[in-house]
Amino acid sequence: MHNLYVKVCGLRKPAEVEAAVAGGASAVGFILTTSPRRLAAAEARPLTALVPPGVAKVAVFRGEPLEEVRRAAAEAGADTVQLHGGEAPEAFAALRADGFRLIRATSPRSGDPLATGAYGEDMLIIDSPRPGSGERWSPESLPEPPRGSWILSGGLSPDNVVDAVAALRPWGVDVSSGVESSRGVKDVGLIEKFLAAVGAPGGLDRTR
Numbered sequence: 001m002h003n004l005y006v007k008v009c010g011l012r013k014p015a016e017v018e019a020a021v022a023g024g025a026s027a028v029g030f031i032l033t034t035s036p037r038r039l040a041a042a043e044a045r046p047l048t049a050l051v052p053p054g055v056a057k058v059a060v061f062r063g064e065p066l067e068e069v070r071r072a073a074a075e076a077g078a079d080t081v082q083l084h085g086g087e088a089p090e091a092f093a094a095l096r097a098d099g100f101r102l103i104r105a106t107s108p109r110s111g112d113p114l115a116t117g118a119y120g121e122d123m124l125i126i127d128s129p130r131p132g133s134g135e136r137w138s139p140e141s142l143p144e145p146p147r148g149s150w151i152l153s154g155g156l157s158p159d160n161v162v163d164a165v166a167a168l169r170p171w172g173v174d175v176s177s178g179v180e181s182s183r184g185v186k187d188v189g190l191i192e193k194f195l196a197a198v199g200a201p202g203g204l205d206r207t208r
């Protein structure tokens with residue numbers, strides 16, 4: 001038996017972080033790449049400082065040079081790095097050596113391996129081809145069943161997450177647009193609703 005890992009991403013304000021933590025999120029994400037949700041590392045730092053032990057602080061990147069990722073993730077106070085840029089396994093090894101936990105993000109038709117750990121990562125996010133867009137992807141687009149600690153992402157919301165978990169049986173879920181009132185603007189009530197829907201803390205029980 002395993003309880004669902006729940007990541008709430010794209011947070012920009014203390015009240016959003018506090019709602020995610022209070023609602024039982026396993027991880028909170030901060031976007032340090034091009035996005036309406038982008039934060040500078042120095043802006044993320046006071047937000048990660050609000051996060052208690054046991055909740056992951058995830059810095060999200062897409063295509064930045066490795067040295068920039070290392071510097072910004074450290075400055076932000078993250079303990080986990082999420083890479084969307086198709087980085088090579090060597091980038092994951094370098095970040096591991098820095099002490100970060102690692103999330104590799106990909107999409108179903110990318111051609112990337114769908115086995116968690118293929119590049120040395122701890123977790124694998126399977127997301128829509130346009131991360132943070134709120135778009136869902138079709139289960140039929142998966143070339144093979146994902147393996148290991150994989151996180152379902154892309155277009156989840158308080159209203160669809162329970163059915164999506166029942167259909168695909170992921171190890172975890174990740175949400176951003178579905179807990180926003182408009183693009184890039186989080187709604188604390190929707191964060192609470194999402195976390196309540198998945199039964200956080202602890203999450204939906206699921207059998208592997």
Ligand SMILES: O=C(O)c1ccccc1NCC(=O)[C@H](O)[C@H](O)COP(=O)(O)O
Pocket residue numbers: 009010029031033034035036037060061062084127128130131132133134135153154155156174175176177178
């Ligand atoms: O959220 C973004 O704007 C973003 C931009 C560039 C790379 C990654 C980004 N988000 C990463 C996430 O983990 C999102 O939570 C994930 O893509 C799901 O987003 P959504 O479909 O909006 O729930």
